[in-house]
Amino acid sequence: MFNRPDEEIIHIELEEITKLTDAIFTKYGYDFGNYAVSSFKRRILMVLKKYGLKSVDKLIQKILFDATFFEQFVLDITVNTTEMFRDPTFYKALKQQVIPFLATKPEFNIWHAACSTGEEVISLAILLDQEGILNKAKIYATDINSVVLQKAASAAFPLRNLDFYHENYAKTEFPGQLSDYYTIENGFMQFDKRLIQNVKFKHHDLARDVHFYKFDLILCRNVMIYFNQELQNRVFELLHNSLFMNGILCLGAKESLIWCKIADKFETVNSHEKIFRKIKS
Amino acid sequence: MNFEEQLKNKKFEAVVIGGSAGSFTIISQLLAELPQPFALPIFMCLHRLKDKREGFKEALEIKSNIKITEPDDKTIIEHNVAYLAPANYHMLIENKKIISLATTELVQFSRPSIDVLFESAADVYGDKLLAILLSGANRDGADGMRMIKYKKGFTIIQDLSTCSMITMPEAAYKSTQIDLQLKPNEISDFLKTLNFFTFNEVF
Numbered sequence: 001m002f003n004r005p006d007e008e009i010i011h012i013e014l015e016e017i018t019k020l021t022d023a024i025f026t027k028y029g030y031d032f033g034n035y036a037v038s039s040f041k042r043r044i045l046m047v048l049k050k051y052g053l054k055s056v057d058k059l060i061q062k063i064l065f066d067a068t069f070f071e072q073f074v075l076d077i078t079v080n081t082t083e084m085f086r087d088p089t090f091y092k093a094l095k096q097q098v099i100p101f102l103a104t105k106p107e108f109n110i111w112h113a114a115c116s117t118g119e120e121v122i123s124l125a126i127l128l129d130q131e132g133i134l135n136k137a138k139i140y141a142t143d144i145n146s147v148v149l150q151k152a153a154s155a156a157f158p159l160r161n162l163d164f165y166h167e168n169y170a171k172t173e174f175p176g177q178l179s180d181y182y183t184i185e186n187g188f189m190q191f192d193k194r195l196i197q198n199v200k201f202k203h204h205d206l207a208r209d210v211h212f213y214k215f216d217l218i219l220c221r222n223v224m225i226y227f228n229q230e231l232q233n234r235v236f237e238l239l240h241n242s243l244f245m246n247g248i249l250c251l252g253a254k255e256s257l258i259w260c261k262i263a264d265k266f267e268t269v270n271s272h273e274k275i276f277r278k279i280k281s
Numbered sequence: 282m283n284f285e286e287q288l289k290n291k292k293f294e295a296v297v298i299g300g301s302a303g304s305f306t307i308i309s310q311l312l313a314e315l316p317q318p319f320a321l322p323i324f325m326c327l328h329r330l331k332d333k334r335e336g337f338k339e340a341l342e343i344k345s346n347i348k349i350t351e352p353d354d355k356t357i358i359e360h361n362v363a364y365l366a367p368a369n370y371h372m373l374i375e376n377k378k379i380i381s382l383a384t385t386e387l388v389q390f391s392r393p394s395i396d397v398l399f400e401s402a403a404d405v406y407g408d409k410l411l412a413i414l415l416s417g418a419n420r421d422g423a424d425g426m427r428m429i430k431y432k433k434g435f436t437i438i439q440d441l442s443t444c445s446m447i448t449m450p451e452a453a454y455k456s457t458q459i460d461l462q463l464k465p466n467e468i469s470d471f472l473k474t475l476n477f478f479t480f481n482e483v484f
Contacts, residue, residue: 009431038373038401039383081384086369089334222384225354228375232355253334254367254382256353 010048012041016056020044023060028070030144031207032077034231043077050076071147078145079226083161084119084178086221087253088171091127093273095174098248099131102216107136109213111242113220114206115141118152118196119165120219125195126181130174134198140213142204149201156188165189206235211242218243222252229259236260243278250275284474287461291435293475294377294409295321297402299395299425301328301417303445305340307465308415312345312363314469319347320479323363324380326372326398328391328417334368341365354382366393373401389421399425408433411475413468415439417449427457437471440464 017040021033032040044056053059063070085091102108112121121141128134143149157165169178182189204212206223218239224232239249240262249266251274257263266276300308304327329337342349350356351367357379358364364380366372371393375381381401388394395414399422402410412429414422416439426436436459438450443464453459463471 009428011431036373036375036381036383038375038381038404039371039385041404042373042383042385042397042400079383079385081386087334225382225384229355229379252354252384254351254353254370256355258353259355 010045010054012044012056017041017044020056020060020063023064024070027064028067029208030074030205034207034228034234036226036228039079039226040077043079047073047076075145075147078148080116080145080148082116082119083168084157084165085123085168085172086120087273088168090221090250090253090273090275091123091172091174093270093275094124094250095127095131095172097269097275098217098250099127099133101246101248102128102137103131103133105136105216107138108133108216110137110139111213111215111218112139112141113204113218113239114223115143115149115152115201116145117148117157118155118201119157120221121152121199122155122157122181122191122195124219125199126178127174129195134195137198139196139199140202140215141199142202144203144205144207146203149203153196153199153201155191155193155196156185157191159184159187159189162189206238207231211238213242214244215242215247216244217248217250219250221250222255225252225255233261236262240265240278245278245281247278248275249278284471285478288474288478291478292409293321293411293435293479295374295402295406296323296411296413296472297399297429298323298325298413298415299327299399299417299422299449300325300415301391301395301419301421301446301449303416303418304439307439307468309341309344310465311469311472312341312347312349314473315346316473316476317346318361319472320476321360322358323347324366324372324374324398324402325363326366326393326395328395328419328421329368329393337368338365352380352382354380356380366398368393371397373397374405375401376405389419391419391421395422396425400428403429403432403434406432406434410434411437413437413439414450414453416444416446418446419448420452422449423452423456426453426459430457435460437461437463437468439468 182191265280267279269275349363351365371383373381440462441447
């Protein structure tokens with residue numbers, strides 16, 4: 001029987017995380033202090049492994065003395081997994097329960113909060129286009145990370161996900177094929193730029209920045225799961241302030257409003273797909 | 282089998298269970314034979330199809346003796362409840378009070394991944410964690426078991442001769458110290474004894 005030696009195990013204490021987030025906040029103003037510890041720790045371990053760093057102290061030194069490395073660190077640490085039409089049933093619900101509400105308006109505003117590489121931005125734009133209301137939409141797509149915003153603005157996604165996105169699309173039961181909206185160029189699915197002509201890509205840090213506009217629809221899906229409850233409460237307040245009365249907030253399939261302070265200011269539109277409507281200011 | 286010797290002087294606060302191919306009937310049997318009420322929370326990560334949000338929990342629930350829930354993010358942890366990692370999310374133990382979810386990259390080709398659950402649970406519960414790894418066809422769970430042992434938790438794998446796929450428990454066996462190798466009915470007995478000891482400690 002072969003046991004691998006324990007020395008290989010890198011282990012991080014809570015105090016080290018605090019030391020790291022304090023150092024980052026002081027030097028760069030980014031506030032990771034209220035990220036959910038369990039997943040944040042995993043990200044830090046991943047970063048240590050990636051750069052062959054033996055301890056959090058070594059990481060702190062590198063971050064403090066190398067601003068370029070810090071940029072890369074933010075890219076590594078923030079979660080950028082996203083898919084086109086993630087949860088096809090959610091898009092069905094949007095079509096049935098939210099689109100009719102938007103369609104009544106002469107124009108409307110949408111915010112993709114923490115849009116990452118933009119797969120969801122394109123997914124929703126396709127739906128709006130099919131419903132003939134894309135030209136009435138003013139869309140903001142924001143993220144903490146400038147590198148992913150650049151990618152999002154290119155509207156091009158790697159081909160490795162092609163089959164998977166096609167499957168998701170088929171499950172939405174929307175008309176036609178996903179391939180109606182892209183061409184294959186240089187190893188990417190290049191989506192029609194017309195889909196993002198009304199989209200403004202903008203840097204915004206939910207943990208730090210204030211509200212900047214009012215919206216009829218906000219999508220903030222699987223973002224706040226990386227925050228602790230204190231920060232979740234703050235961000236919910238920010239999202240609430242950013243919505244017009246009767247505006248719609250969409251969360252991820254396993255996110256909840258129940259325990260946050262502003263829960264009573266929303267009513268549930270679809271409990272399974274986590275779609276809520278602002279009913280109180 | 283009598284487990285009183287192994288369980289004497291141990292105070293467990295949580296149970297984690299991981300399984301993949303070939304583990305569904307065993308998990309189902311374990312849940313059906315659990316003493317009610319069960320003194321601890323149980324966290325389960327079973328490999329599952331990412332786009333099938335419905336049906337899995339319901340199938341397990343049919344026979345289960347305790348409540349099964351697929352938690353939302355930041356769900357409060359209670360004893361006598363089995364938490365099942367939801368489709369297409371990693372499930373992590375944030376602290377002794379709450380569960381966190383994550384949509385981060387696949388680990389060992391899996392989301393939910395057993396390693397992710399086990400490593401976070403090891404961090405939070407340390408030597409008060411019982412881990413059970415069942416039949417499966419890949420090596421997810423081996424790193425998690427190793428971290429649990431590193432933190433002085435208690436490790437059980439399904440007896441290899443009873444596994445329809447041995448890759449998973451065998452990978453754990455090769456990675457770290459395994460305290461017990463048990464057949465499915467022995468795991469049930471172990472959980473019964475553990476429950477008795479825990480309640481008699483608590484009350």
